[in-house]
Structures are given as structure tokens and as C-alpha cells.
Amino acid sequence: MKNWKKIKNEYYTLMSEQSDVNNDIRFLKHTIEENEVKKSRLDSRLVEVFEQLKDIQGQIKTTKKEYQQTNKELSAVDKEIKNIEKDLTDTKKAQNEYEEKLYQAYRYTEKMKTRIDSLATQEEEYTYFFNGVKHILKAKNKELKGIHGAVAEIIDVPSKLTQAIETALGASLQHVIVDSEKDGRQAIQFLKERNLGRATFLPLNVIQSRAVATDIKSIAKEANGFISIASEAVKVAPEYQNIIGNLLGNTIIVDHLKHANELARAIKYRTRIVTLEGDIVNPGGSMTGGGARKSKSILSQKDELTTMRHQLEDYLRQTESFEQQFKELKIKSDQLSELYFEKSQKHNTLKEQVHHFEMELDRLTTQETQIKNDHEEFEFEKNDGYTSDKSRQTLSEKETHLESIKASLKRLEDEIERYTKLSKEGKESLTKTQQTLHQKQSDLAVVKERIKTQQQTIDRLNNQSQQTKHQLNDVKEKIAFFNSDEVMGEQAFQNIKDQINGQQETRTRLSDELDKLKQQRIELNEQIDAQEATLQVCHQDILAIENHYQDIKAEQSKLDVLIHHAIDHLNDEYQLTVERAKSEYTSDESIDALRKKVKLMKMSIDELGPVNLNAIEQFEELNERYTFLSEQRTDLRKAKETLEQIISEMDQEVTERFKETFHAIQGHFTAMFKQLFGGGDAELQLTEADYLTAGIDIVVQPPGKKLQHLSLLSGGERALTAIALLFAILKVRSAPFVILDEVEAALDEANVIRYAKYLNELSDETQFIVITHRKGTMEFADRLYGVTMQESGVTKLVSVNLNTIDDVLKEEQ
Structure with missing residues (x-):
């Protein structure tokens, strides 16, 4: 019975194995047929692939050559750009330095001009003179005749001797020189009648020169620290030589007090000696000196005015040099910028070409690799015949x-x-x-x-x-x-x-x-x-x-x-039930064929991967979320369309307003420029056609000059152009008040007057708060606020209402 069971098991095993072998045989026969067809197809495909490979390799060779050439050009352009960048950086740096120097020079010259104007005004107004002397000098060539001026006005003193001469002359600096005693009497009578104070007069026909004794002069010249006889150290017109001789003829100037004492002992205290620091050894041996709060004096003010005028001339020459160098650097910078722009464009073009060639090489290399792999695979399948x-x-x-x-x-x-x-x-x-x-x-x-x-x-x-x-x-x-x-x-x-x-x-x-x-x-x-x-x-x-x-x-x-x-x-x-399967899924195919089909179906099912049992629930959730997001997307698109429409309307409105305002400002700017410059032409130009993104260039043509960009103008021309643009804007869109901080600092006096007049015209609609040091601007102001510092750390605010100044003057008269 054991043999029977073994035979039965062996029989079943062999039956199953026979079925598998039959399936394998059918599958192998089908595979062999497919391989034969595939081999025939591979032969034709190999020819195509070989031709493709040759074509791709040719393209790669050509592209590599073009890539290397372009890369070489790119390297050269990079090198040129670096050199241009270096030159441009150096030029910009030098330009900025000169611009800063020029700006500082403008500011300094304006400050000097302001200071000179202030000193000149003080000189014209005789600010540091006594009241009587001031009125006499103002009445010169008007109510009074024969008045030459004060002693301080007729002398020219070296800077290092200013303090010594001031000390030596003292109040004599304000003595008034007249032609004769008669003129002196008339002047005194003029002061008395008007109660204007007192003054000392020096008639030219009476005053005689005095001089140091010859022996004293000889001793003084040999003494230590001797500088000069005071009358000889001062430059004066010949007709006033007696006056200066009378006032300074018996005064000796030395370097310091010790040498003054030595010289006084040598000459036995017979002549006044003055040091550079203003110390005095009087005849007889008494000494005057010490320290006092420094204050402005007539000679120091005059010396300062002279010095500043000389310095202003030097600075103006230096400023012109700076302007010329700045213009040259600006031209060079513009040329380098233009060259840099051209090279950058060329660099970008070459870079794009290099990138294109790199991408093309990558694509061709990938394609070549793929074709080689295909070729090797086809060759292997064809020559090996292993399958x-x-x-x-x-x-x-x-x-x-x-x-x-x-x-x-x-x-x-x-x-x-x-x-x-x-x-x-x-x-x-x-x-x-x-x-x-x-x-x-x-x-x-x-x-x-x-x-x-x-x-x-x-x-x-x-x-x-x-x-x-x-x-x-x-x-x-x-x-x-x-x-x-x-x-x-x-x-x-x-x-x-x-x-x-x-x-x-x-x-x-x-x-x-x-x-x-x-x-x-x-x-x-x-x-x-x-x-x-x-x-x-x-x-x-x-x-x-x-x-x-x-x-x-x-x-x-x-x-x-x-x-x-x-x-x-x-x-x-x-x-399914057995009865339903028999009735609905009957087939005439053999069991082996059906098993083969089932096997192939199972392989297909395995290739599909694991089945998600929650797919239906997930689909419902995702479908619900998809519906929600679709509605949200629809709402967002509608909102986007609405916003785009609003933006379009706003852009159109902004464009129209900007266009209208731009043309209005341009018209006023041209007219304002001609008024302020007394001619010429100016124009505002858009850098591109789009009003929303365009920049604005200012191109001007001052009278007698060619049309040029704003950056090529001088500091004063640029300032006046900017003022014209500001006034043009205020013409179109007036503001309640405007603060101007030394905007006219770079202008000359004539342009300051034009600026101030036009500012006064605009003050009907706009209140201007102006910070300035220019006298011309101050003259047209309604109210002045001055800040003074008479003592260190203590400021004082002075307010003057110029609208009522005429009434005050009339009342005083």
C-alpha cells in the first residue's frame, strides 16, 4: 500500500510538472519567435544608430570648437571688463574725490564770498568806527566836502604787523583826514548840529611828519629784535605821508618785549617801542601790555578782508582747475561706462552663447551616450545571441x-x-x-x-x-x-x-x-x-x-x-459561485492555456504593485479637497482679474496724470530756465516710452553754450537749473510751505538776485523758509532770523521784520 501511495504522489507530481513544462515550451517557442523578429529589427536599427552616432559625434566636434572659441572670446571680454571696471572704479573714485573737492571748494568759496560780502558790508557801513566818525565818513562827498577818509582806510599794513600798528595808532586809526582846517570845522559843525558824536580831524595842510632821531634810529637798527620804524612799515599814498609820519614817525617796532626793554635802555627811553604782540614801552620807561578778550578791530577786519579776497582768487582758480579735471574725468567716466556697457552686452551675449553651447554639449553628450549604450546593447544582443x-x-x-x-x-x-x-x-x-x-x-x-x-x-x-x-x-x-x-x-x-x-x-x-x-x-x-x-x-x-x-x-x-x-x-x-462561474466564464481554451494566461495576468498584477485598500476613501477626500481648491482657484482668478483690471485702471490714471503733470512741469521748467538764466533752453526727457518705468534726464543749454547733460554743468549752473525745476514744480503743484537750505550757495550775485526776486513772486501762494548766508536773498525776505554767538556756548536769536523797516526809518528821520 505504501508503493501505491508513492506511485500516486509521483503521478500527481509528474502531471503538474508536465503542465509546467508544456507552458514553458510554449513560452520558449514564443520567445524564440520574438527574438528572431527582434534580431531582424536590430540589424536595421544598428545601421540607423551607427549613422546617428556619426552625426552626433560630428555635431559634438563642431559644437566643442564653437564652444572653445566662444569661451576664449568670453575670457578675453572678461579680462577687458575687469580692466574697464578697474579703470572705471579708479576714474569714479577720482571723480568722486574731485567732486567732493569741488563741492567743498564751492562751499568754501561761497562761505568766503559770504564772509567777504559781510566784511565789505561792514566796511561800507563803517561798523567798527565810532558813531561820529561813521557819520562823517558816510557824509563824505555828500553833505561834506574835503573828507579823505579815516587813517585806517588809507594805510596798507602787512599781516604780521597788524597788531603792532593797531597798538601804536590806537584811536588814531579813526582820525579823519581832511584837506584843511576849514573842512575840519565844517565836519565838527555837522556833528554838533545833528548830535552825532565826536571825531578827530587831521588837516593835510597843517599836520607835519615826525621822525625818530638819527642816532636812535642807528642804535635801533643794530638792536636785537628790531623790525622796522612804524611809519616805514606802512604803505600809504604820498599825499598822506605826513599824516603817517606824524602818527607813527617816532615809533619803533621790535619782535617781543624783552628786546623792547633792551632797546629802550639803549636809547635811554626817549622813543615809544611796540612789539608784534602789542606790548608797548613808552618814553620814560613805562610799559603797557597784557591780555584782553579778542575783538574785531578796524585793521584786523581790513586785513582779513584783503586776505580773504586773495584766498578767494586762489580758490576760484583752484575751483576752475577742479571743474576742468572733473569734466575730463566725467567724460572719461562716461566713455568707460559706455564701453563697459558695450562690453557687458557682449559679455552677456557670449555668456548666453557659452551657456547654450554647454547645454547643447550636455544634450549631445547625453544623446551620444544613449546612442552608444543602445549600439552596445544592440551589438551584444545581435553578436552574442545568448538569449x-x-x-x-x-x-x-x-x-x-x-x-x-x-x-x-x-x-x-x-x-x-x-x-x-x-x-x-x-x-x-x-x-x-x-x-x-x-x-x-x-x-x-x-x-x-x-x-x-x-x-x-x-x-x-x-x-x-x-x-x-x-x-x-x-x-x-x-x-x-x-x-x-x-x-x-x-x-x-x-x-x-x-x-x-x-x-x-x-x-x-x-x-x-x-x-x-x-x-x-x-x-x-x-x-x-x-x-x-x-x-x-x-x-x-x-x-x-x-x-x-x-x-x-x-x-x-x-x-x-x-x-x-x-x-x-x-x-x-x-x-462568484461555482454555477455562476460555469455559466458566465466558460472557455474553449485548454487548461494549460488558461494557466498560462493566469500566470501572465498575475505577473501583470504584481507589476501593478500593492493595492491601496483605502483608495476609495482617499479618492473621496481628495475629490472633496480638489473641489474646494478648484472653487478657491476660481475665486482667486476672479479676484486676480479684478485686481488686474483695477491695476490697469490705476496705471492708466497714473500714466495720464504723470503725462499731464510732466508736460506741464516741462513747459514751466523751460520758461523758468530762460527767466533765471536770461536765455538758453532746457528740456526734461524721458529715458524710455513707458511713463510708469521711465527715468527723467535733464538736458540744458545755458546761454552761449552747447546743449549738454546736467552733470557737465558747473556747480552754479546745476544749482540754478535745480532751482528752475523746483519753481516749475511749485508752479504746477504749489505747497503750503517749502524749506530751502542754502540752495543758492553756488550762485553768483546776479543769479542770487534773480533767484530772490522769483522767490518773492512765489511767496504769494507758498510760504518759504530759507536758510542762507547770501545778502541778496536776505534783502527780499519778509522777516530775518539771525543766530549769533557773542560768547562761547551762548547763542542768541535776533529777529527783524523787514516789512516794517521803512516805517521805522521814516519815524527815526
Whole structure:
């Protein structure tokens, strides 16, 4: 039975293997056919790929050459740009330095001009003169005649001697020089009548010169620290020589007080000696000196004015030099900027070309690599032939193996048929054996019954034999008794002897019967043993048949389980019943073909990857979110369209307003420029057509000059142009008030007047707060606020209402 089970398992295994081999054979045949078609296709494809490879390599070579050339040009342009950048940076730096110098020079010259104007005004107004002297000098050539001026006005003193001469002259600096005593009297009368103060007059026809004695002068010239005789140190017109000689002729100037004391002792204190620091050794030996709060004096103011005028001339020459150098640097900077722009454009173009070539090379290299890989793959598949040969070899092996399986199956089928036949014969033999067994069991029961009867007979005979033995023993005892007692007679003895013989015959007969019965029992036992042996064989056959039957039932149970599993799988996996599957999914294809199809389908399913069991819920969630986001996107698009429309309307409005304002300002700017410059032309130009993104260039043409950019103008021209633009803007869009901080600092006096006048015209609509140092601007102001610092750290605000100044003057007069 074990062989039967092994054969059955082997048969099932071979059947499954035969099905797999058949599927593999069909698959290999299909693969071989495909490989043949593929090989034919590869031959034509290889030719195409080879041509493509040659074409791509040619393109790569050409592109590399162009790339290298362009990269070389780019490197050269980079180098040029770096040099231009360096030159431009240096030029810009120098330009900025000169611009800063120029600006500082403008500011400094304006401050100097302002200071000079202030000093000149003070000089004209005789600010530092006594009141009487001031009025006399103002009345010169008007109410009074013969007035030459004050001593301070007619002398020219070197800067280093200013303090010494001031000290030597003292109040004499404000003495008024007149032609004659008559002129002096008239001037005194003029002061008296008007109560204007007092003054000292020096008539030219009366005053005589004084001089240091010759011996004193000789000693002084040899003394340490001697500088000069005071009258000789001062420059003066010849007609005033007597006046200066009278005032300074007997005064000696030395360097410091120690030398003054030495010289005074040498000349025995007969002449006044003055030091550069203003110390005095008076005749007779008294000394005057010390320190006092520095204040402006007439000579120091005059010296400062002269010095500043000389410095202003130097600064103006230096400023012109700065302007020329700045213009040259500006031209060079513009040229470098233009060149830099051109080179940058060329650089960007070359860089784009290089980038294009790099991308093209990457694309061509990638394409070349892909084509090479394809070519190698095609060559490998064509020349190696590994797949087709291996498939053919595998096919041959599979076919041989299939024949072997078929032979094995034939052998197993014969074995199964034989075992089936044997099983059938075994069943028939089992039936016969069972019948024989029943018969033998019946016979055995009869024999056992006979044996039982005979056993009972034997037992009875044994009992009888025992009784006979007992009787024989009794007879023997009686014989012995009779022999011993000799009382028994012959008759009794004969009777007993007859009884003994009868008993012996009976015993012999019973012994014979017993022997026969024993023989019969032996024969019956032998029959029983034979029957039991036959019965044992029948039991073994029955057991074998029952085992085979149990195996068949187990196999049937296994198949039932598989069938139930298949039905459950069909129901669980596909929701189908057997009847529905048979009715709806019938197929004429073979089982092997269907298995092959199922295998391919499973491979396709595996390629799909794992199944997302939550796909439906996720789809619903995503669909809901998609719907929400779609609505949001629609709303945003509508909002975007609305905003774009608003922006477009605003851009249009801004463009219209800017255009209108720009043209209005441009018209006023041109007119304002001509008014302020007294001619010329100016224009505002847009840098591009788009009003929203365009910049504004200012191009002007001052009178007598060519049309040029604002940056090429001088500082004053630029300032006046900016003022014209400011006034043009205020003409179009007036403001409540405007703060101007020294905007006219770079203007000359004539332009300051124009600026101030026009500022005064605009003050009807706009209030101007002007910070200035220019006198011309101040003259047109309604109210002045001056800040003074008479002492260090203490400022004082002075306010003057110029609108009421005429009324005040009239009242005073």
C-alpha cells in the first residue's frame, strides 16, 4: 500500500510538472519567435544608430570648437571688463574725490564770498568806527566836502604787523583826514548840529611828519629784535605821508618785549617801542601790555578782508582747475561706462552663447551616450545571441524532459492500472474470502461443538475410567482381603474376577474410544489451525483493503477540502459561485492555456504593485479637497482679474496724470530756465516710452553754450537749473510751505538776485523758509532770523521784520 501511495504522489507530481513544462515550451517557442523578429529589427536599427552616432559625434566636434572659441572670446571680454571696471572704479573714485573737492571748494568759496560780502558790508557801513566818525565818513562827498577818509582806510599794513600798528595808532586809526582846517570845522559843525558824536580831524595842510632821531634810529637798527620804524612799515599814498609820519614817525617796532626793554635802555627811553604782540614801552620807561578778550578791530577786519579776497582768487582758480579735471574725468567716466556697457552686452551675449553651447554639449553628450549604450546593447544582443541559443537549448531540454515525463507517466499509468486491477481482484477475493471465512467460521463452530461433545464424552469416559479404577482398587482390596482372610470362596472370587474382566474390557473399549477421540481432536485441531491460518490471511487482505479504502477516503477528503477552499476562494476573491462561474466564464481554451494566461495576468498584477485598500476613501477626500481648491482657484482668478483690471485702471490714471503733470512741469521748467538764466533752453526727457518705468534726464543749454547733460554743468549752473525745476514744480503743484537750505550757495550775485526776486513772486501762494548766508536773498525776505554767538556756548536769536523797516526809518528821520 505504501508503493501505491508513492506511485500516486509521483503521478500527481509528474502531471503538474508536465503542465509546467508544456507552458514553458510554449513560452520558449514564443520567445524564440520574438527574438528572431527582434534580431531582424536590430540589424536595421544598428545601421540607423551607427549613422546617428556619426552625426552626433560630428555635431559634438563642431559644437566643442564653437564652444572653445566662444569661451576664449568670453575670457578675453572678461579680462577687458575687469580692466574697464578697474579703470572705471579708479576714474569714479577720482571723480568722486574731485567732486567732493569741488563741492567743498564751492562751499568754501561761497562761505568766503559770504564772509567777504559781510566784511565789505561792514566796511561800507563803517561798523567798527565810532558813531561820529561813521557819520562823517558816510557824509563824505555828500553833505561834506574835503573828507579823505579815516587813517585806517588809507594805510596798507602787512599781516604780521597788524597788531603792532593797531597798538601804536590806537584811536588814531579813526582820525579823519581832511584837506584843511576849514573842512575840519565844517565836519565838527555837522556833528554838533545833528548830535552825532565826536571825531578827530587831521588837516593835510597843517599836520607835519615826525621822525625818530638819527642816532636812535642807528642804535635801533643794530638792536636785537628790531623790525622796522612804524611809519616805514606802512604803505600809504604820498599825499598822506605826513599824516603817517606824524602818527607813527617816532615809533619803533621790535619782535617781543624783552628786546623792547633792551632797546629802550639803549636809547635811554626817549622813543615809544611796540612789539608784534602789542606790548608797548613808552618814553620814560613805562610799559603797557597784557591780555584782553579778542575783538574785531578796524585793521584786523581790513586785513582779513584783503586776505580773504586773495584766498578767494586762489580758490576760484583752484575751483576752475577742479571743474576742468572733473569734466575730463566725467567724460572719461562716461566713455568707460559706455564701453563697459558695450562690453557687458557682449559679455552677456557670449555668456548666453557659452551657456547654450554647454547645454547643447550636455544634450549631445547625453544623446551620444544613449546612442552608444543602445549600439552596445544592440551589438551584444545581435553578436552574442545568448538569449535565442539559450532559449533553444532550454526548449530542447524541456522537450526531452517532457518525453521523459510522458514515459514516466505511461509507466505510472500502467502501474496504476495494475494496482487498480489488483484492487478490483482484491475486492473480489475479499468477498470470496469473507464468504469462505463465514463458511469456515460456521464449520469451525460445528467442529468446536463436536469437540465440545467429544470432550464431554471424554470427560464422561474419564469419569467412568476413574470409577472403574476405583472399583478395581476396591476389587484388589477385596482380593487382598480375601487372600488375607482366606474366607472368600471360589465363587466369590470367580464373580469378582468376572467383574474385573468386564471392567477391563470396558476400560479397553473406552481407551480405544478415547484414542480415537484424541486422534479426531488432533485432526480437528489441525483443521482449526489451517482454518485459522486461512482466516489470518483473509484478515490481512481485509486490513490491506480497508487501509487502501481509508487512503482513498483520505484523498477524497483532501480533494473535498481543496474543492471547498477553491469554492471559498472563488467566493471571497471574485464573489462568484461555482454555477455562476460555469455559466458566465466558460472557455474553449485548454487548461494549460488558461494557466498560462493566469500566470501572465498575475505577473501583470504584481507589476501593478500593492493595492491601496483605502483608495476609495482617499479618492473621496481628495475629490472633496480638489473641489474646494478648484472653487478657491476660481475665486482667486476672479479676484486676480479684478485686481488686474483695477491695476490697469490705476496705471492708466497714473500714466495720464504723470503725462499731464510732466508736460506741464516741462513747459514751466523751460520758461523758468530762460527767466533765471536770461536765455538758453532746457528740456526734461524721458529715458524710455513707458511713463510708469521711465527715468527723467535733464538736458540744458545755458546761454552761449552747447546743449549738454546736467552733470557737465558747473556747480552754479546745476544749482540754478535745480532751482528752475523746483519753481516749475511749485508752479504746477504749489505747497503750503517749502524749506530751502542754502540752495543758492553756488550762485553768483546776479543769479542770487534773480533767484530772490522769483522767490518773492512765489511767496504769494507758498510760504518759504530759507536758510542762507547770501545778502541778496536776505534783502527780499519778509522777516530775518539771525543766530549769533557773542560768547562761547551762548547763542542768541535776533529777529527783524523787514516789512516794517521803512516805517521805522521814516519815524527815526
